[in-house]
Amino acid sequence: MAQGTSTQITGTVAFIKVNKQAAQGLDSCFFGLNPTGGGIGPELFILWQSTLQLEGQQYPTAGDWVLRNATMWMLRDAFLNQLPVTVYTDDQDSALVDVVQLGALP
Amino acid sequence: MGGDVGTATRSGGPQYARLKDLTGSGTELQATFQTMASLLESADFNASVTFRIREDQTFRSFTVSVADGTGKAAAEADPNADLEVITSAETWSEVASGSLSPLDAFVGGRLRMRGDLPVGVSMLTHLAGTSGRVQIC
Numbered sequence: 001m002a003q004g005t006s007t008q009i010t011g012t013v014a015f016i017k018v019n020k021q022a023a024q025g026l027d028s029c030f031f032g033l034n035p036t037g038g039g040i041g042p043e044l045f046i047l048w049q050s051t052l053q054l055e056g057q058q059y060p061t062a063g064d065w066v067l068r069n070a071t072m073w074m075l076r077d078a079f080l081n082q083l084p085v086t087v088y089t090d091d092q093d094s095a096l097v098d099v100v101q102l103g104a105l106p
Numbered sequence: 107m108g109g110d111v112g113t114a115t116r117s118g119g120p121q122y123a124r125l126k127d128l129t130g131s132g133t134e135l136q137a138t139f140q141t142m143a144s145l146l147e148s149a150d151f152n153a154s155v156t157f158r159i160r161e162d163q164t165f166r167s168f169t170v171s172v173a174d175g176t177g178k179a180a181a182e183a184d185p186n187a188d189l190e191v192i193t194s195a196e197t198w199s200e201v202a203s204g205s206l207s208p209l210d211a212f213v214g215g216r217l218r219m220r221g222d223l224p225v226g227v228s229m230l231t232h233l234a235g236t237s238g239r240v241q242i243c
Contacts, residue, residue, distance in 0.1 A: 007218075017243050026120065030243040035220075040190055043220035044242070049213055093160065093194050094215035 006098065010086040011035040013079040014042035016072065022050065029068065031075055036084060045087060045095050047071060074102045122209035122242075126235035128202040135159055135195065136181055138202040139168045142233065143177035146170065149232045153225045156187040161195045189221040189229075204235050209242050 014032035021027055028049040032042030048068050050060070060068075078085045088099040126145065128138040139157065146153075154171040167183035183190075191208075193201070197216045200206035208230065211217035219226060230240045 019243065028243065039220065040185075040187055041221035041223075043218065044212075044223060046213065089215075089218075091215055093192065093197065093217060095212060095218045096215040 005092040007089045007092050007094070008086060009033060009035055009043060009089075010084055011043075012082050012084060013075050016075050016079060018072070026050065029072060033085070033087060043095070045089070045097050047075075047097055047100075071100050074100055078102055121238040122207035123230060123234040123238035123240050124204045124207045124236045125201060125230070125233045127204040133199065133202075135166065135168060135198070136179065138198070139170050139179040143170045143172065143179040145177070145233055146172040146229070147175055147177040149175075149228070151225075151228050151232075153189070153229060154184050154187045155189045155191060155225065155229065156183045157198070158183070158190065158192045159195050159198050160193070187221065188225040189219060189223070191217065191219050191226075193217040207236075207238065209239065212242060 011033040014034045016029065016031045019026055019028045019030075029047040031045055031047060033045060034042050048060070048064075075085065077083065083102060086099075086101040087097050088101075090096050090098045128141040128145075131137050131141055149172050152171075152173045154169060154173075156167055156169045158165045158167050167181070169178075169180045169182060169184040169187060171178050171180075171184065171187075193211065193216060197206070197211050201208050201211055201217075208217060212219065227241050234240060
């Protein structure tokens with residue numbers, strides 16, 4: 001789980017957008033979260049964006065793709081059923097998501 | 107997908123538009139937002155954007171708005187803003203000077219945004235000082 005100065009936001013999924021332009025190094029997945037308690041509108045988050053990997057010369061592994069797929073399905077279920085999800089970003093100024101949580105931890 | 111057609115390569119990714127230099131009348135936060143408000147007076151849209159700028163663990167809020175050709179900058183949040191941008195003072199300094207695209211800051215994990223995202227696209231299109239993509243997704 002993200003630690004330190006990460007941001008934690010809970011809300012419902014407003015949209016999910018997948019860009020599959022992998023050949024151009026532009027494959028990505030963005031989603032919007034309407035914060036619980038209201039606000040001015042959905043916050044935009046990045047589940048993955050390949051250019052970040054490419055600039056670091058680090059290609060996603062098969063394991064990365066399995067996790068991306070699993071996370072996207074969690075978001076899909078949350079979107080369809082309007083379930084609250086909690087996301088943790090890697091920094092307080094960041095929209096890069098480290099953790100997606102569906103449901104409350106005991 | 108919208109915005110300008112960017113240059114996408116396997117090594118560099120897309121090129122995002124950077125802002126015009128907003129530091130001409132001073133590098134203080136308020137001065138950069140005042141310059142932004144002035145530049146927006148020629149825009150053909152109305153908008154209100156609140157910027158929450160973090161200095162260490164303290165946030166300062168500024169709102170830039172344009173309505174019917176009149177631009178204003180205020181050192182306070184607008185609860186009815188169309189868009190909210192959250193970033194550090196260090197990152198804003200780079201964005202305001204035109205050396206860092208706000209979209210590069212976003213994909214690099216240095217800026218967050220919430221609200222009416224097309225408003226952000228309109229503002230970046232109007233304030234762009236370089237060519238490049240103005241839309242993130």
